[in-house]
Amino acid sequence: MTGGRTRPRTQGPVRALTRPLTRALGRPIQRPTSVLAVLFFAAALGFFLRTLYGYGWEYDTHPWNPASSEGREPGFYYIDWSDDFADPADLAEATTNGVLRTVRAQRKDPAPARPDDANGNMDEWAYDPVGVVQGGLALSDQVLANLEKGTEPTDAPTPTNDVATRRKALIDQAEWLHDSATILPDSSAVWTVPWTAHTYGLEPPWISAIVQGQAASLLTRTARLGRPQDLTLARAAVRPLLTPRWSLQSGQPGHRFFEEYPSSPPNSVLNGGLFAWLGLWDICRATNDPELRDIALQRLDEIESQIPIFETSGGWTRYDRARKRRASPSYQELHASLAFAIAAETGRSFWEEKAKTWNGAVRSPRQKVTTFVQVAWNKLIGDEAEVTPIPFFEGKKTGAKAAP
Helix, strand or coil, X not given: CCCCCCCCCCCCHHHXXXXXXXXXXXXXXXCHHHHHHHHHHHHHHHHHHHHHHHHHCCCCCCCECHHHHCCCXXXXXXXXXXXXXXXXXXXXXXXXCCCCCCCCCEECCCCCCCCCCCCCCHHHEECCHHHHHHXXXXXXXXXXXXXXXXXXXXXXXXXXXXXXXXXXXXXXXXXXXXXXXXXXXXXXXXXXXXXXXXXXXXXXXXXXXXXHHHHHHHHHHHHHHCCHHHHHHHHHHHHHHHCHHHCCEEXXXXXXXXXXXXXXXXXXXXXXHHHHHHHHHHHHHHHCCHHHHHHHHHHHHHHHHHHHXXXXXXXXXXXXXXXXXECCHHHHHHHHHHHHHHHHHHXXXXXXXXXXXXXXXXXXXXXXXXXXXXXXXXXXXXXXXXXXXXXXXXXCEECCCCCC
16 A cells, blocks of 8 residues: 555656766657667677777887898898987896896796885796897897997996997896707707797797797897807707707608697797798808708798798788688788898899788788687687697706807
């Protein structure tokens, strides 16, 4: 019984959510459920478009540096990373202990407690060789640019002497490569990766063809600064690329590939394989060794024969051969830049055509949208390939100098 009075209507959740809009309009909303649906759709569409724009247009670029092909010996690097650590404050923060401590550097377990020093000692960190060599290549380009300007450092590094500071930082990375190298029984020098590659099931320590190739590229450049010992270590760095013994070279003769993430069956990451080849090529440039040059060109022939595996429709590429997923626009641009570099170095029309095709695809909004949708769908349904990681067995000499 209500005593003849009308019971107040309870405020429903839909009306409660649309109350601010009702107040803004100054009148009640006749179909609040429909309005909420429109608002939800608009928010979802906005999120989709913002994510798409970030994925397809706001990414780290990897432009080819045409100056890399000037001269017989290695000079400027093939990919222009010279903006990395360009800010003196960024360089100082990353090199607190001398070695570049990049995002994948791992604090050793257990980490010594040092409340007075948030950065810790050099011995507290397991440095990422990928970050060290790529950062070193950026420093190398900066130092070379300074040399070409006639601003070679003559004074000790100071906060106000950025030229000398960068040269010292570059040498520090080369010294770290000497100090941290693991020398294998065949006198190869390798650098172990301290982080887990979850996609490929690799637990540290493991070795990578991209580290070996880019370490060689860096060392051939620092060797030109009056450091002949760096060229010796660079030669040792590419030895594991030329034998299947250490799992950095996959496939049978005629179909070999350099493996960034050693596994079975091979993943064959495209950018890692091409970076490794450029490291081998840098040794050819630095030494003018005709036998090694023939080997390098033969390996390039074998890589060329496998490129169709990495291509999809519209001139787009895959990141690796293990998954059907397209490469991200960032890696698509990197693949094009690497192809431009190889074309400039070898004069081969094959790579020039691939570079133009891949570069054209990454400039196409339609291809970027297609890639975004396909990658999102592949991640949703799961397209991870079943691979078995190939472990790297320790027990070799560490920190020894490489044999010539």
